[in-house]
Amino acid sequence: MTSLLREVIGDVLRRARVEQGRTLREVSDTARVSLGYLSEVERGRKEASSELLGAICGALEVPLSRVLTEAGDEMALEESRVALTREDAGAAHIDAATKVVIPHEVTMAVA
Structure with missing residues (x-):
């Protein structure tokens, strides 16, 4: 399931704050x-x-454009992963319990 944009933006903001070694209180003030x-x-x-x-x-002291670009890049990567997972699951999945019955060759006698 893909993340919501607000979740991804929150992650980007938190990373920026933590990388700067700042507390929530410092940034909120x-x-x-x-x-x-x-x-x-x-x-x-x-939101x-x-x-x-x-x-x-x-x-x-981080440009809003950088936050939005990073969030967009992360969303694009996640969407690509989800699309690949769906393709793999649909095309190559055969349940191990599935049995295939191949009938014997039948010959017909001509009278």
């Missing part, structure tokens, strides 16, 4: 967003508005 709401955004439970994303990206 700088972005002027409640700590609880920022946590919900990072966990993909809240952040464009203004809120802009404020969080500003606090992280």
